[in-house]
Amino acid sequence: MQNTTKKTLQIYWKHTKRRKIPVVLFFLFVIISSTLSLIPPIFLKDFFNILSNGDVSQSAHLITLLGIIIGLSLTNWLFRRAEELTSNVYKNYIMVDISQTAFAYLHGHSVSFFNDNFVGSLVKKVKRFIAGYDRLGSILAWDLTPILVTIIFVFTVLVRTNVFFGVAVIIYAIVMIGFNLIFSKYKLKYDEQRTAAQSRWTGHIADTITNHINVKFFNGKKRELAKYTEIENDVRRLNTFTWQLGDLNQAGQSLIIIFLEMALFFWAIHLWKQGNISVGDFILIQAYVIELAHRFWGIGRVIRDFYESIADANEMTEILMLPHEIIEKKNATALTVEKPEIIFDHVSFHYNKTRKVINDITLTIKAKESIALVGPSGAGKSTIIKLLMRMHDTTKGKIMISGQKINNVTTESLWENISYVPQSPILFHRTLLDNISYGRPDATQKEIMAAAKAAYCDEFIEQFPDKYETLVGERGVKLSGGERQRIAIG
Numbered sequence: 001m002q003n004t005t006k007k008t009l010q011i012y013w014k015h016t017k018r019r020k021i022p023v024v025l026f027f028l029f030v031i032i033s034s035t036l037s038l039i040p041p042i043f044l045k046d047f048f049n050i051l052s053n054g055d056v057s058q059s060a061h062l063i064t065l066l067g068i069i070i071g072l073s074l075t076n077w078l079f080r081r082a083e084e085l086t087s088n089v090y091k092n093y094i095m096v097d098i099s100q101t102a103f104a105y106l107h108g109h110s111v112s113f114f115n116d117n118f119v120g121s122l123v124k125k126v127k128r129f130i131a132g133y134d135r136l137g138s139i140l141a142w143d144l145t146p147i148l149v150t151i152i153f154v155f156t157v158l159v160r161t162n163v164f165f166g167v168a169v170i171i172y173a174i175v176m177i178g179f180n181l182i183f184s185k186y187k188l189k190y191d192e193q194r195t196a197a198q199s200r201w202t203g204h205i206a207d208t209i210t211n212h213i214n215v216k217f218f219n220g221k222k223r224e225l226a227k228y229t230e231i232e233n234d235v236r237r238l239n240t241f242t243w244q245l246g247d248l249n250q251a252g253q254s255l256i257i258i259f260l261e262m263a264l265f266f267w268a269i270h271l272w273k274q275g276n277i278s279v280g281d282f283i284l285i286q287a288y289v290i291e292l293a294h295r296f297w298g299i300g301r302v303i304r305d306f307y308e309s310i311a312d313a314n315e316m317t318e319i320l321m322l323p324h325e326i327i328e329k330k331n332a333t334a335l336t337v338e339k340p341e342i343i344f345d346h347v348s349f350h351y352n353k354t355r356k357v358i359n360d361i362t363l364t365i366k367a368k369e370s371i372a373l374v375g376p377s378g379a380g381k382s383t384i385i386k387l388l389m390r391m392h393d394t395t396k397g398k399i400m401i402s403g404q405k406i407n408n409v410t411t412e413s414l415w416e417n418i419s420y421v422p423q424s425p426i427l428f429h430r431t432l433l434d435n436i437s438y439g440r441p442d443a444t445q446k447e448i449m450a451a452a453k454a455a456y457c458d459e460f461i462e463q464f465p466d467k468y469e470t471l472v473g474e475r476g477v478k479l480s481g482g483e484r485q486r487i488a489i490g
Contacts, residue, residue, distance in 0.1 A: 005310050008317040012133050015097045022090035029086060030141055033079035034149040040069045041287035042157065045280035052279040083141075091137060095130055102126050102316060110325035111391040112351075120206025121199045125316040132313030135305060143302040147295045154288045161281055164267055169292065172260045176296045179252060184303040187245050191304075192311045194238035199315065201231050249300040257293045264289060326390060326411065334413040337402045340367035342388065347397035349380075349387060357383050360397070382423075390414055425488035427476030432461055433468040435476075436490045448490075455490035457483075 016023060047065045050058045106126065114122075151173050159166025208215055208224050215224055264285055271277045344363040350356035357380040365371060373381040386392055388399060390406050399406050406414055419439075427435045436452055437443045443451070448468070452458045460483055464470040476484045 004314045004317050004321065007321055008132070008310060008313045011101070011317065011320065012098070012136065015094050015101070015133075018097065019090045019094055022086050026083060026086040026090060027141065027145065029079050029083045030145050031149055033076050033083060034146040035153060036072055036076035036079065038150060038153045038157075038288075038291065039072050041284050041291075043069050043072075044287065045278075045284040047280070048283045049278050049280035087141065091134065095133055098133055099126070099130050102129055102320065105320050108324045109319075109322070111386065112325060113322075118203030118206050119210070121203040122319075124199060124202045125319065128312040129316035132309045135309040136313075139302055139306055139309070143298060147299065147302075150291060150295045154292060158285070158288060161277060161284070162267070162271060165264060165285065168260065168264055168267075169288075172256070172292065173296070175256060176253065176299055179256065180249065180300045180303045183245075183249050183252070183300070184307050187242060187249075187304065188307045188311065190238060190242050190245070191308050194235065194242055195308075195311050195315065197231065197234045197238055201228075201235050204228055204231055246300070246304060249304070250297075253297060253300055257297070260292075261289050326393060328411055329408060332408060332410045333404075335401060335404060335406075335409040335417055337417055339402050341365065341400075341402060343400045344384075344387075345398050345400065347387065347394050347399060349383060349392065349395045358387075385420070389418060389420060421485060421488045424481070425476070425484045427472050427479070427484055427487060429471065429474045431466075431469050431471055432457075432464075432487065435472060435487050436468075451490045455486050457486045457490050460486075 043065050047062060047069075050062055050065075103126065106122065151169065155166045155169045158169055204224075204227065208228070215221055265282075268277060268282060268285055272282070342363075342365040344361050347358060347361045347363075348356070349358040357378075361384070373384060375381055383392070387394055388406070390411060393407065401409075401414075401417070428438070432452075433445075433448060436457070437448050440447070449458065452461060452468075461467055461470070470478075472478050472484075472487075476487070479487065
């Protein structure tokens with residue numbers, strides 16, 4: 001957990017450093033605006049001292065004090081707007097960078113990885129990883145920084161009035177932060193359990209929607225609903241428990257705030273009786289107690305949100321920390337096919353230690369030869385093709401194309417030289433034109449139509465109202481199995 005959290009923060013920091021200037025400016029604006037919001041009570045102290053004296057001749061001074069307070073408020077408003085503008089600029093760029101990093105690394109994983117994970121869960125993990133940066137950035141900027149500024153400023157002002165007030169502020173801050181840290185750490189394990197349950201919930205929905213035909217034809221609706229209800233009940237139970245813990249946390253904070261206010265005002269009354277403080281000091285103390293309560297009232301939520309965001313982001317970080325199964329060598333070269341020939345040289349492969357699929361196969365395929373792999377289900381026919389495509393690495397032996405080991409060439413150049421049509425092609429939810437040209441994105445309209453004609457796609461394509469601009473639906477569901485194969489061939 002700690003290593004994963006550290007890695008999450010390192011990834012976020014790596015992307016943040018690329019936008020140093022706007023980030024520094026943003027936090028400078030936050031510090032200035034937070035400080036400006038704390039200055040008016042100092043002038044309010046003088047304002048109420050004049051009022052309590054009943055000296056009408058000081059009315060002009062009162063107007064001056066009001067003008068200063070208004071001026072500070074307007075200046076603070078300007079810096080708030082500067083914060084928002086700067087934040088909107090830098091944060092969106094960083095979130096896009098993080099999104100691209102996650103997307104690129106995710107697609108670098110092997111076929112086995114995607115076979116072992118639900119699509120819906122992976123999508124949710126990427127979204128949470130991006131949202132995690134947004135939430136953590138907001139916590140640091142809008143919560144933690146203003147809290148730190150408030151503690152320092154209020155301590156500096158109140159300790160000049162009386163040392164006890166300053167000490168009370170520091171003790172209050174330590175107690176509140178310590179209480180919430182301990183409580184939030186206790187709650188974190190339940191937040192992680194809830195996040196995992198939500199991922200299972202999302203994965204189950206995605207799985208049943210993908211297989212909706214099977215659910216219908218095999219009368220699986222009741223079974224799937226029962227399983228869905230079971231998972232959803234886990235999510236509900238964990239949500240309820242974590243919410244109740246949050247309510248308990250807020251109740252504890254309320255008591256601490258009440259004790260602080262009572263202690264400060266009892267001591268203030270004692271000092272007032274001795275003539276050491278004025279009525280204005282009561283206003284100053286009350287204003288800062290309210291400000292401290294306002295800032296620290298949310299500290300439990302801040303720490304809770306921090307841990308929840310980390311827990312959410314860590315799921316994707318685990319994927320980013322997981323090494324790619326198929327690793328391209330640093331000195332890999334592009335595949336050049338001068339003498340077309342495929343050689344399987346004593347190739348063996350097993351998915352795990354107990355399931356051996358291919359055992360010591362030696363095979364040579366010459367140029368222009370057509371061969372068929374024949375055997376029962378599970379004999380390894382598809383696996384041979386996957387090994388050729390380097391979807392998996394061989395356990396033993398080597399595969400060569402035109403005299404070059406496929407693990408010594410770049411995967412992109414390997415795939416560029418092989419045309420592969422699986423038994424059940426899956427198309428993008430895009431137009432027919434986009435799907436046909438996916439392997440050759442630079443192909444002209446004329447070349448695409450020629451390819452479609454060669455694959456005998458043109459006849460059924462012309463029957464669609466939108467022809468080549470027809471959307472095929474998710475995974476190509478709007479087309480028949482044969483039509484999908486024709487498009488894949490094209």
